[in-house]
Amino acid sequence: MLNVETIRKDFPILSRKVNGKPLVYFDNAATSQKPRRVIDTIVDYYTNYNANIHRGVHALSQEATDKYEQARAKIQKHFNAQHRHEIIMTSGTTHGINLVAHGFASILKKDDEIIVSALEHHSNIVPWQMLCERTGARLRVIPMNQDGELVMTAFEALLSSKTKLVFVNHISNALGTINPIEDIIKKAHKVGAAVLVDGAQACPHLKPDVQQLDVDFYVASAHKMCGPTGVGMLYGKKAWLDKLPPYQGGGEMIAEVTFEKTTYADLPHKFEAGTPNICGGIAFGAAIDYLNHIGFDAIAAYENELLQYATKKLLAIDGLKIYGTSKHKTAVISFNLDGIHPYDVGTILDKMGVAVRTGHHCAQPIMDYFGIPGTVRASFAFYNTMAEIDTLVDGVKKAKAMLS
Amino acid sequence: MNIKDIQEDIIEEFSMFEDWEERYQYMIDLGKTLPLIDEAYKTDDNIIKGCQSKVWVHADIQDGKVVFTADSDAIITKGIIAILIRVFSNQHPKDIIDADTTFIDKIGLKDHLSPTRANGLVSMIKQLKMYALAYQTQLN
Numbered sequence: 001m002l003n004v005e006t007i008r009k010d011f012p013i014l015s016r017k018v019n020g021k022p023l024v025y026f027d028n029a030a031t032s033q034k035p036r037r038v039i040d041t042i043v044d045y046y047t048n049y050n051a052n053i054h055r056g057v058h059a060l061s062q063e064a065t066d067k068y069e070q071a072r073a074k075i076q077k078h079f080n081a082q083h084r085h086e087i088i089m090t091s092g093t094t095h096g097i098n099l100v101a102h103g104f105a106s107i108l109k110k111d112d113e114i115i116v117s118a119l120e121h122h123s124n125i126v127p128w129q130m131l132c133e134r135t136g137a138r139l140r141v142i143p144m145n146q147d148g149e150l151v152m153t154a155f156e157a158l159l160s161s162k163t164k165l166v167f168v169n170h171i172s173n174a175l176g177t178i179n180p181i182e183d184i185i186k187k188a189h190k191v192g193a194a195v196l197v198d199g200a201q202a203c204p205h206l207k208p209d210v211q212q213l214d215v216d217f218y219v220a221s222a223h224k225m226c227g228p229t230g231v232g233m234l235y236g237k238k239a240w241l242d243k244l245p246p247y248q249g250g251g252e253m254i255a256e257v258t259f260e261k262t263t264y265a266d267l268p269h270k271f272e273a274g275t276p277n278i279c280g281g282i283a284f285g286a287a288i289d290y291l292n293h294i295g296f297d298a299i300a301a302y303e304n305e306l307l308q309y310a311t312k313k314l315l316a317i318d319g320l321k322i323y324g325t326s327k328h329k330t331a332v333i334s335f336n337l338d339g340i341h342p343y344d345v346g347t348i349l350d351k352m353g354v355a356v357r358t359g360h361h362c363a364q365p366i367m368d369y370f371g372i373p374g375t376v377r378a379s380f381a382f383y384n385t386m387a388e389i390d391t392l393v394d395g396v397k398k399a400k401a402m403l404s
Numbered sequence: 405m406n407i408k409d410i411q412e413d414i415i416e417e418f419s420m421f422e423d424w425e426e427r428y429q430y431m432i433d434l435g436k437t438l439p440l441i442d443e444a445y446k447t448d449d450n451i452i453k454g455c456q457s458k459v460w461v462h463a464d465i466q467d468g469k470v471v472f473t474a475d476s477d478a479i480i481t482k483g484i485i486a487i488l489i490r491v492f493s494n495q496h497p498k499d500i501i502d503a504d505t506t507f508i509d510k511i512g513l514k515d516h517l518s519p520t521r522a523n524g525l526v527s528m529i530k531q532l533k534m535y536a537l538a539y540q541t542q543l544n
Contacts, residue, residue, distance in 0.1 A: 019424070
């Protein structure tokens with residue numbers, strides 16, 4: 001059982017006011033807030049042991065390197081990767097996706113196919129379009145239904161020996177749908193295709209086990225998991241990471257350099273050119289510790305209560321429509337008021353201290369599917385309360401009264 | 405009326421509102437009364453980029469003055485446009501180019517001026533001034 005009042009004390013920002021009202025932060029799908037433990041870790045790093053890693057013989061460098069590699073070990077354990085060197089530290093999910101896309105440029109041939117889903121974020125569409133332009137491969141799209149779920153029969157029909165890579169998000173950022181990735185991975189493997197899963201939206205809510213999933217690549221961002229911005233991780237099966245060429249050239253990623261030839265470092269350093277986000281990596285580890293201390297079972301159970309309560313309360317408002325009505329979804333509610341632009345609703349809510357996202361959520365194809373310019377998206381985290389949902393509902397009612 | 409006098413009128417009207425609700429309700433009502441742009445001008449070319457809601461602006465020159473019409477799919481944005489049109493429409497191009505826009509701060513809409521603000525008030529003003537500049541160049 002999760003004690004939300006105790007948890008809220010861990011997040012300094014939750015006690016501030018916005019526009020004279022207590023902050024109600026419902027933009028968690030964009031980025032989560034940070035607990036004191038993570039903030040302290042960042043301050044501690046720069047105050048006490050800031051140094052470059054993996055190269056200095058001096059004490060500070062050793063200490064920073066130890067802490068950074070401990071963070072990698074925490075990430076490995078969290079995602080249950082078999083080897084520590086299967087965890088590549090990145091600048092975030094987008095970086096991880098581009099790293100894999102770049103690697104596949106040397107594998108794909110003309111007329112090979114990449115399958116993505118209709119539920120993707122822009123950052124999940126553009127790298128593959130660029131890759132297709134370079135290689136002559138084709139992009140195929142798994143369609144979705146009115147509930148915002150992927151149509152699995154259509155996915156099966158798209159699979160063939162031409163399929164080389166399947167790319168899907170674990171949870172949709174715009175609608176909150178949890179995709180059946182286990183099933184997708186099994187089916188993709190049957191035709192010999194690799195699978196990359198974007199876990200950016202999933203990792204704040206659940207704990208993926210990459211070995212159990214048998215996924216080939218999995219990417220995530222620290223900042224959506226109570227960690228800092230600018231850091232994330234790519235898990236890749238060792239066999240795949242060995243096969244992919246390095247993404248960027250620079251320091252750290254080399255074994256030997258002469259002007260004639262360079263040999264690359266072993267995993268994970270082959271993919272970690274230059275000085276990494278050392279502080280961010282260490283704080284990512286602290287964020288993972290914090291989330292596990294709260295416990296993902298407790299988080300999932302509580303967030304589901306928030307979702308059910310908010311869904312019921314919002315649907316009671318006349319003319320309110322929720323987009324993304326899958327039975328399998330996380331605590332994200334995308335909605336519109338009939339005849340009212342989401343931007344107007346968001347502006348009124350902001351005046352009441354309620355932070356939501358409005359717009360197309362970088363997922364224009366989904367908005368096009370529903371024929372709308374965008375939605376208001378309220379996304380919840382384990383530190384939100386039922387009382388905050390009441391404030392949201394009151395705000396939506398006020399917005400409706402003012403704007404109708 | 406010149407631009408400065410209109411701005412002062414608007415500042416006076418807004419000073420009567422006691423809180424954000426009254427201010428926003430007024431803008432919403434203004435948005436509803438906005439003289440709409442001719443449908444023929446609601447083209448992609450006339451959309452102002454940088455706005456989360458769609459904003460169309462059309463400009464014409466009549467008797468040496470620039471006449472603006474505009475529309476948006478969001479009502480608060482329309483209210484903001486209505487204020488801008490009241491200030492800038494039917495004015496000489498040079499006066500539009502030279503106009504100071506600090507009145508926005510004085511009517512409590514400062515937060516809409518931030519460049520990161522998705523409604524793109526800054527983009528709107530820039531676009532109105534660009535039209536004025538284009539007409540001024542023609543007149544010269």
